[in-house]
Amino acid sequence: MVDILGTLSQEMDGLSRSEQRIAGIIFDDRPFAVNASIIELAARAEVSPPTVTRFCRRLGCQSFSEFKVRLAQSAFIGQRYEEPQSNATNVQEVVETILTRAQSVLHSLHDHLDMDAIDAAATAIAKADMVYAFGSGGNSSLFAGELQNRLFRLGLRTSSSNDHSMQLMTASTVSANDVVIGLSISGRNRELVRALDVASGYGAKVITISKPNSLVAETAATNIGIDLAEGVDVLRPSSARFAFLAAIDIVAHLVAIKRKDLAIEPLRRIKSQLVTHRDGDDSQPLGD
Template sequence: MDLFHALTDDEGGLSGLDRALADFVLENVDFAMNASIGDFAARAGVSPPTVTRFCRRMGCKGFPDFKVQLARLTAVGLRYVRPEVLTETAQEVADDVLANAQAALFQLHRQVDLAALEKAAGLLRGAEFILAFGASGNSSMVVNELQNRLFRLGCRIAASNDHNMNAMLSAAAQPGSVVFASSFTGRDRALVHCLELLRQRSVPAIVVTRSHSPVAAAADVVIAIDLPEGTNIFRPTSTRYAYLAVVDMLANLVAYADRPKAAKTLRAIKEDLVSHRDGDDSQPLGD
């Protein structure tokens, strides 16, 4: 039995006493993991045999096994055991999401490495071909957005969101290529392997990731983003706004590095859109 599922009792199957003991555990996780059965029973206001029977109904062999299972449960973080819900109404959620997005951008503005941005933009503009590596949800979005920004500036770029494909592309990368990669944790071992392959082939790699991480150590140019994550596990990470802002900064610098080339491609795209979709030039360049 999954201990978290048993303690939270989403199906409402616990008796009154078991429900009270489960609530006591969830509210006093640190104490429950370290207490003796006697101390636990005394603080919970029950007898030690009652505690043992409760542990067995939770799917454990006894109180010692219960503590082991509880420790495993908390290894993923107490915020996933006792999730905080500080916002519920649409107004509260809107305020929370927007405030955290603004905070992420403000903190990025204070820490962004401008020299790394300029070096990365120079590599991207000078590349014969750009490979953009991401995986999982957020980094996939980031590298797809980089492709969306750079192709319209006349860059040859392809995004890949599969670890195996990324490794094969790294092993086959040719001189003149540049790789851009994203990793929100900096602990993506598969990406580190790709970066090591690229280094062996003297293909430069730009990464946006946490500083002093394995991914950062394996890259040539690091655009570090070190933002704290909040305790609300239900709100999507606000860090992705900072990553998207870095993509926009790079795209803008790449465009300015060769304005005639960027303007020529942008004009060709806009001409087609005006002719077949808009009828004027006031709409965005792409939906």
Template sequence: MTPRVLEKIAEIMDRAPTARRTVLALILEDPQRVLDETFEMLARRANSSVPTIMRTCRDLGYPGLREFKLALAQELAVGGSPLNRRVRIDDGAVQVIAKVTRGAVAVINNVQAQLDVKAVEAAADAIAGSKRIDCYGVGVTSNFMASDLQARLYRMGLATNSYLDPHLQLISAATIPPGGVVMAITHVGGMPSLLEAVDVARSQGATVIALTQPGSPLSSLAHIVLGVEVAPDPVMPVGPEAYLAHLAVIEILTVLVAQRLGDKAVDRLVKIQHTLETRGVDMQHHMKLDWGDAANGTTGTPE
């Protein structure tokens, strides 16, 4: 039987160099926190460096940081709920609420720590200055993100579309003009069909922005990378924490784009809001619906 992560740590703790022993002690002390934070954050807590963290992972038998986190996440999931790696099967409602919300806070804090300010600003500049923005997604989660971003940009007056089908993504990429923007959203960042579409868009002279995890195949093809990494989910290929991280980035990007578009975007958003409030299906005060009888001219409500 292969030793588990925490067992391996106990085995090598005594003979590890001082700096690595400190890292190992922090992992043992609160393994869930290690999953929630970036390796840069762990290195700061250990008064160490990321290379030291990497060497520690190799001491434990893992070739890289991602493999170590995946193994740790799978170990912590044992005995937990099949829906959330933080929750144990016997936790009460109070514990479930506390653990899930605490995890959400940790994810958002990690987005703030990881997001490259210059990359976000460059992405906002490219989108605000482009005459066409095409959003690509892969899978249920990323498709929702791509559609959500497209709707946000469209409301601000930008010419934008979302393409979720691989065939349509290729058509989009083949027709996007120089100066256009392709926003590719996928946490895993390795779907071959998406990579093909992005490669075609690059050849057309489009700017490719990728919302994905650092080091993914997609990130190597993008001009601008909005890199966000979350702890691997042992239950789902893309877990709910990735949803939260991507939604936070999309909200940040939307606000920055609106700032660059200025009064024109603000006026348009105000007009849309007013129209929806007074004439839309989601208006707050609905008019009474009366059914008229065309034959005798009477009105009333149906039984």
């Protein structure tokens, strides 16, 4: 369902003069619009109550009461976006904000990581016949791909998916020697939960990197908990992904240590091909 304010913004140019007066009140005095009766709103906009009713129906509401409920929901949910606050106003301040925030979330991750969960996850992954990484949405899709990127080079058979249907189908094919890793910043991805429950039902070891005590975390035998407050600056990119990427690196490094003898040969092969066909020496990173 599209929120009322979004719909109203799109419809503004096509509104009649009477409807534009109603819309102006909604944008200029949201508390009044949310609490006013249809008679009070009509009087302030200098229109008739039936005009208000037609206005509500134009926005997809069956009644004035439904309109007020949806307006209140839009106003509450989007409050931070009405007058976005940001302490950064120039290049130097943006640089300081992003880098300082990245340092802050990494320090917080260091202070709150569950070492036993990290070790349990790495142990299970190191012994797995197949590792599946599931993540959907902008950041979590990135995490799933990065997890595959970190693990395949260690000689592990690894696959990642950011599509809910593929996740569900893939989860239906797993076995008891497989590991399925679910990644979610919010922990509220119900489609991911469904896929993880299916994988668990077929015997796979389910590991999650997500908010503690969340829907996603509750599906897992082991959860690496990450819970970071984002703050009020809606213009700044989320900093939580720095913590997730660091957690993935930590797990991958520990898996490499546990699989040292098995990991060295695929790493050597990758480096050999990169030196031969791209780098010309052994000084560059293992990848691009």
